[in-house]
Amino acid sequence: MSEQTNPIEDPVVEEAQDQSAPVEGGLSEDAHLHIDKYESMWLKIAFIIMGVFFLSVIVSSFAIGIQLPGAYARIDPTTVNDPGSPFAEPGLRELAPGKYEAYYRAQIWQFTPREIHVPLGAEVSFYVTSQDVMHGFKISDTNVNVMVIPGQVSTLKHTFDKPGEYKIICHEYCGQLHHTMYAQIFVDEPTEEVASGAQN
Amino acid sequence: MAVKSMTAADNAAAPVPVPLTEQDLAVADRIAGTSIFLGASALLIGVTLGVMQGLEHVGINLYKYVQPWVATYYHGLTMHGVLNALVWTTFFIVGFFTYAIVRSLNRPLRYPWLNVLGLLVMVIGLLTAAVPMLTNNASVLYTFYPPMKADWSCYLGLTLVVVGSWMAGWGYFFTLYAWRKEHPGQKQPFIALTVSITMAMWQLATLGVAAEILFLLLPWSLGLVQGTDPLLGRTLFWFFGHPLVYFWLLPAYVSWYAMLPAQTGGKLFSEQLARLVFWLFLLLSTPVGFHHQYTDPGIPQAWKFLHTTITFSLAFPSFLTAFTVVASLEVGARALGGKGYFGWIRKLNWGNPSYAAQNLAMILFVFGGIGGITNASFNLNLAVHNTIWIPGHFHLTVASASTLTFFGILYWLAPALTKRKLFAPKLALAQAWTWFIGMLLMGNALHLLGLHFGAPRRTMLGSAPYASPDWNPFLMESAVGVTFLAISATLLYIVLIGTLFNKKSDVEVKMPVAEPLNPSQSIPKWLDSWTPWVFGAVALVLVAYGPMLYQLIRDIELTSPGWRVW
DSSP: OHHHHOTTOOHHHHHHHOTTOOOTTSEESSOOOOOOHHHHHHHHHHHHHHHHHHHHHHIIIIISOOOOOOOOEEOOGGGTTSTTOTTTSOEEEEEETTEEEEEEEEETTEEESSEEEEETTOEEEEEEEESSSOEEEEETTSSOEEEEOTTEEEEEEEEOOSOEEEEEEOOSOOSTTGGGOEEEEEEEOOOHHHHHHHHO | OHHHHHHHHHHHHSOOOOOOOHHHHHHHHHHHHHHHHHHHHHHHHHHHHHHHHHHHTTTOOOGGGGTTTSOSHHHHHHHHHIIIIIIIHHHHHHHHHHHHHHHHHTSOOSOHHHHHHHHHHHHHHHHHHHHHHHTTSOOSTTTOOTTBOOOHHHHHHHHHHHHHHHHHHHHHHHHHHHHHHHSTTOOOOHHHHHHHHHHHHHHHHHHHHHHIIIIIIHHHHTTSSSOBOHHHHHHHHHHHHHHHHHHHHHHHHHHHHHTGGGGGTOOBSOHHHHHHHHHHHHHHSSTTGGGGOTTOTTSOHHHHHHHHHHHHHTHHHHHHHHHHHHHHHHHHHHHTTOOSSSGGGGGSOTTSHHHHHHHHHHHHHHHHHHHHHHHHSGGGGGGTTTBTHHHHHHHHIIIIIIHHHHHHHHHHHHHHHHTBOOSOHHHHHHHHHHHHHHHHHHHHHHHHHHHHHOOBSSSOGGGOTTOOGGGHHHHHHHHHHHHHHHHHHHHHHHHHHHHHTSOBOSSOOOOOOOOBSSTTOOEEGGGTOHHHHHHHHHHHHHHHHHHHHHHHHHTOOOOBOOBOOO
């Protein structure tokens, strides 16, 4: 603006008219951010650290495929037990050899089914919903960790490569007996008959 | 210089600065004292309940001795969370800020009645929420996730506490605004500016919880609507829930940057970067809430990933803080003769309980910060979400970084407010160290229990049928930590109550204020102007939350009836 009206104005004069002309330790339009040498080094290190973390997240989720739960399906929590609802008779179903789906109904203070058996190497897709309040669904020693929210169906997939007992623990406070809410998954090693049967 | 004459001309047009009288100080200090007294009283109950929880985990059940006052573990846990994380923090912060802003500006509160009213509304809210909570009619924990339904008065009371804290913030904004009118062209004093930035961030963040309570929970708990939408409620809660942790942390940062260096002969290493840190927190604190909902169904992964990115960028202001604050303290230690790469650390003011408590709080925050980055790391969160790792984490942040710093502040602020000497400074020093050791042990144990065994958080572990004997050494370590904390809390209240009844002191205790290391360094205007940062913060919230919130509200299904499950 002042440049247009008086393009050859002495810059020193202009500075004097500027309210924000540099005052020692005060405000200034043209003061720039000063970063100490060591602080700058530190910031670069921080940047590298966060960059490596960020890359690890990207690689593990998109290349290795450790996924978070996302949007899957909604359900009216008052109709969870109605005939025709997949959660009315929850449990394990075999879809194909080695592939299963498991429907779980969470309610105060239990999971249904209480216990399932799957063979070693089974790939299980879990579908969980709640018929009352929020619950949690975490299978010990796995990456299956999901919130169970009334009105939503939570889903995650896991392949059981180690035999033994796994515990599903409710990890969201759901009332007076929350600490008693859990279920079990048994991953069975193949017996010889089953193993030979599978070969035939 | 021409510059000088311009400044004089400006001052002629500006209103005459209002002097700060003894009476003005008395008003501000009464607000501060009352608020802090109430906060500390809440903490006394909250900490006692925390000790009971830790001991329950190793089989020492104290609940049978406190019937019917604490009906169940979860009744106690609800009060532990609300009293410590919401009441103690908010009341202390409002008190501390009210004391600090009038000193920083050397100007009375613009509308003292507004700050008095704010405190009054907070107290009414506290009493309203206390009734259902004490009577076990609202044992929904401090996250009060629907469709667990508390008594409506609980939601109303918590809202009033927040609204009261808004009014306190408005009081500071008007005061800072008046100061700026009286001092055109001058930079805003650091403490007043950072106090106001914290409160501005709080205004933006609390919109989420205000919307949750006003539009979902209150109509539903009053019976006006039959059902609610739990995912929408949870999303609105976490809109508020993460910036809440910065509301706890930033007052500690105010002290670490602007006060603590002066308590060990140091100077603020870089005022420019210190200001930048607070602006960055205003900008980035709110649009990160989905990192608490990584394991939620109903929210697409892409949105969760966006919040991962913004949360990671929030690490930078904390990395900056680590450097600037430590450098500011080092300046002091070297001035006192400290030498060597690490030898200077011994020259810090370790004998002073106010200083020691805050420095120990910082050390614990290093672990809290690293754990926080883990939690924010998208799929890595699957390993720790809702395990007892999480309480391990936030006992190193809110219960250490913030709370232990607040204790340190109290060791000069209580004498300043009461005009009495600090009672038994040696006990206060022991208090700081026992809190540090206690949190270190408990934090370590809870992190490991969560990571290795997946032990769940907010659970009565001593009675859980699935608890494994492998957990016992860690639960025991945690119980030892809890014992240290119980001793520490006892010392704290001996010192505070002792100070309250100590003899009057002639020596006036003043707020410590750290001078900038380089006082001639100018501040760029963009580090002193509100507009870009406020607009930036709002814009970022709209980008990071707008589309998902729009979708959740558009598809709202009020199908979940309320449950009383305690």
